[in-house]
């Protein structure tokens with residue numbers, strides 16, 4: 172009975188988040204289009220049939236999210252883990268920022284970044300306003316709004332998609348047999364504000380967790396979020412995922428969520444090669460990113476709309492990229508993939 176009530180509470184929360192996300196996007200786009208119509212993205216309308224397919228994929232995601240929690244892969248409390256009060260307090264700031272990002276869209280200004288940053292410290296492809304986000308990834312304000320903005324973008328399904336790395340990761344780590352969990356080291360590449368690390372800590376409370384990201388500001392935010400709850404604080408490291416400051420074979424598991432689509436093709440391969448280098452033989456890599464045309468051709472219009480509405484300079488290339496081939500080229504074996512709502516998850520093993 173308690174399980175049934177928890178499931179209903181989870182489903183109701185997800186429906187509510189979905190509705191809030193839709194209402195926000197619709198209202199802000201309409202309002203901004205009234206003020207400055209030249210900025211409105213040239214997206215195509217979604218048909219009722221396509222909408223039904225999106226909804227069905229979303230329902231399947233939530234079902235699997237519930238089932239894996241029920242199977243004990245992670246605590247059900249993780250399903251409800253959201254900083255509601257913080258988000259409520261920050262929500263007006265999302266609105267206050269909207270005219271600024273719309274203005275950049277109108278002006279096609281995608282290099283509007285804080286003046287105090289050192290451009291030499293970052294790869295050129297990184298110095299942009301991804302998603303028309305104010306300050307790109309390079310300020311505390313951007314970091315403080317990011318989670319809420321992603322929640323709105325995915326209609327409340329960002330964490331359920333991130334949690335899809337947990338089952339393949341746990342399965343891959345089981346290859347280390349009797350090794351105590353305290354001796355397993357798992358790295359989250361492009362950890363951002365730490366949402367995936369939070370999911371990893373729920374599923375692997377005893378493992379040594381490490382998060383790497385290029386953004387100092389996002390790591391500061393990750394530190395704040397991760398410190399709020401009990402549990403070991405993951406080690407947070409600033410660095411480029413193309414050349415990570417970790418020793419060869421020093422990790423048993425690596426995850427990387429929502430990074431690949433923001434990289435040019437060459438950097439994408441470099442990151443995958445790096446993940447291979449620092450995995451111990453037998454170790455597992457789990458990648459999660461946007462669905463692609465090959466696995467989700469029915470969503471082509473949605474993917475195209477996404478690219479048009481948000482500044483995503485490498486997305487068109489990413490959705491046509493062969494990630495399995497890249498994994499093979501890096502040396503990985505036992506490669507498989509699965510699709511969950513708008514995300515594709517790949518699992519691969521470094522041969523022993």
Ligand SMILES: C[S@@+](CC[C@H](N)C(=O)[O-])C[C@H]1O[C@@H](n2cnc3c(N)ncnc32)[C@H](O)[C@@H]1O
Pocket residue numbers: 294297308321333360361362363364365366367383384385386389410411412413427428429430433
């Ligand atoms: C879309 S966010 C995803 C963040 C997080 N994984 C999540 O699920 O919310 C992309 C992240 O990748 C980071 N990033 C982009 N290029 C990077 C690189 N070359 N090396 C390390 N981090 C990078 C950004 O700073 C940002 O935090």
